[in-house]
Amino acid sequence: MSIGVWVLGDQLWTGQTALQSCKDNPKQTHVFFIESLHHAQQLPYHLQKLVLVWSAMRHFAEELKQEGWIVSYTQSIDFQTPLIKWIEQYGITELRVMAPADRPFMRLIQSLNLPCSVTFTPNNRFIWQDQEFVDWARSRKRLLMEDFYREGRQRFNVLMDGKHPLGGRWNFDRDNRKPPKGKLTLPEALWFEPDQITQDVIDWVKQSPNLKDSQAYWQIEPFQWGVTRTQALQVLDFFIKTRLSNFGPYQDAMVTGEQTLWHAMLSPYLNIGLLHPLEVVQAAEQAYYANRDTWELNSVEGFVRQIIGWREYMHGIYVYMGEDYPDRNWFNHTQPLPDFYWTGETKMNCLHHVLTQVKATGYAHHIQRLMVLNNFALIAGISPQELQDWFHTAFIDGYDWVMQANVIGMGQYADGGMMASKPYAASANYINTMSDYCKHCTYNPRSRTGETACPFNFMYWDFLARHYDKLKHNPRMTQIYRNLERISAEELQLIRAEAEQWRTEHRQTEYPLPSTPAPHGSPDATPQSVP
Template identity: 35%
Template structure:
């Protein structure tokens, strides 16, 4: 039976069972489509990375003697719409069966479900064989529970996959979570090894994107593209993380510094989210390396990494499939303001935001604390509409695919889901930023001041936010202490803080 198998840009799983044997009746189809480049304005490095990785995967399939039809961006047959491309392909090649791997984005899942209902040939959807949980495991685990707490989900995953366990119930090291050990400020020591040198050339792809007039954000070095775009490079980056960075990863995973973009972070998220690396192989590689080097590497370094993948990553995907499509419309705090222009330029006097945003524009990357407690914190404190915040995060980061982006942004960062993901909003004054970074040292604003013109904007924005949203938090036990302090604050002082905050919110690009 003549069969076409669709592969999406984030389905580059070299280990999938589909590829175990060849079949002359099966052809794989991949396409670089404006449907995918234009639904949000993406970082140029993100578009290039996906196209380069897709082409590498197509080449690998061909080297394994599989038949492949690949539409580049400028292919005359490419209609830049998934359904239209498939319809024409089925017609032109007398296809009798359509197969696809289940998409990880709801919009594509809907599109393909609808397509299959309308065509008159046999269809079949299979798993991507990537995640450690199914779409429905999350719902089953939390059935009957009042809150969907990630920690309990994470512990269950540790037990289920026997990862860092000494018995069926007891974790290695005597604790499930070493988060308290993962909050050190990096002050120039220990030395950070030089970045892993990948340096792919992507000039041809970049030129094609420009010619097609795809609108993008950010910058790119086309001669020295630093991201892995095939499985070999991805595995080398994983090995590099183990050998050079793991020893200090946990300690400094929350740290931020003006002179260091990546610190001890792995930069594996794109390789994983495009499925070039499997989460279980990443976890097993890291844990195995730690076991062989326990005299050098503390358990806290490893557990913090495992928790991000085995716990948080799978948890967020489960939340996504449980709550979509309603999740993308949630705005429980009723925030309505627009993103300031400096989110697209980095041109702001606030040093923390300047560095976090400029780094994002230059590298399509910022680590989780920069996203959560710098840009996300500011967006929430200035009460920006979660639709705009979502679009920015989805576009600017190379690893941002909706299943992982929207739950982290709309849920944890912006508290727009009202507490499904996070039990309290992740907001802070400037003190937290000062504690975890050197951003405040050379800032024109003073971290020690509150409501004066030279005061750190985060200080007044924080108290203004609590006051403006007090009805939302009055019954939140985790907010009791801060709400109590707010209620005891001198009214004149609070008014001065609010006046300062309102001026910032009205004209954020002036600050």
């Protein structure tokens, strides 16, 4: 009996279960990496995402070789043909694969006609196991993230004082919403220069006619992301030493020209397996205990909540919801995604700034994603499915399991409130409060109508009016609808006319996404040979 292990492009960690199942015999175990160009072309992925995954795969393959594993690395248009050749060449009788995090890729593997048995080992890239979340969810009437977060804190003994939360409170969120007023002294980010392996990937991507669509949308250089576990650990250590103590207060702030602020920049490494979420949480917790005389708890708690709370919750929701979840559209929004999501060319400075940043780096922090990109799409009535595919395409940390819950559930309220207690809809007032974007904008954040009226304003009030019947009984919307009722009938008519005119002008798009998305989370690919 000969066992082979297929390592996928988001499982780049020696602790992953398929490799661990063979750890006693690495010199007798064949390990397979494959890059399939077909899957890299299903969506016009951000060039920096392609470089990150491909380079990280190549570096990890070399690490395994150095540790004595028998590694085969191949490139092909598809998966099945080279996989079968490898299986037959080495007489593989059992192929072990750590279960993919994304359903479409699991289905793809199951559909392959392979000449050996296939064993899926459990996916251990998350803190909660899949069945643990399902069991928790089935015991609840509502799947509130705050309840899940508290359960996780207790279950894994994170920032706990016996049975009670450290500091006497579970959540310090109200301490973590400071707007960026005055002159802020911002920390540097830790970036890396590409080594030869990474540079080879960059050069190929830049020249490849197969990636023509992606080349038209995204910027590939400077590429500054880490591509190895060693570099990912350096980013984690750098964040803890230079940013974590001040992370909390301004974690929701947005500042013109600042891409990272105090954010950790760890999600790309977590999402391809270079870091494990529990080790990240434990490192932050240990740093707090070592510095508790000078550090405020709200910063560490706020960061821990993003990992053990929000990230784990997003994955759990993905596991728990049915196959139809990504197709949900509670508001029946069908407006096409505007071209400026691809080009960044819009007079709305907040959107221009965030979209330009995404084009350059593949990254934006959580409030830029939720309260600028998602918020505008929601109030403008943009198709949640088109937006989800764009998020998956545009972000360096985007995968199917990440984007379904974040966009369909949280950002677009397309599940009708299964995750969120109310839609995350806001006018320009929120952006004007939490950023300096409005200071440099053509539009007036206080105007609801007229030539200088901010589209966030007339879209927001139009959104509330359009969906009055669906939202009026939501107790968290009571005060909001009282404010809507104070607007005169004449002004509301003008607001709605301007909103409809905007939608009419943006119904044609030059950048349609494919109607059948790729299996998200697949080990993205290039046909270039590897040294």
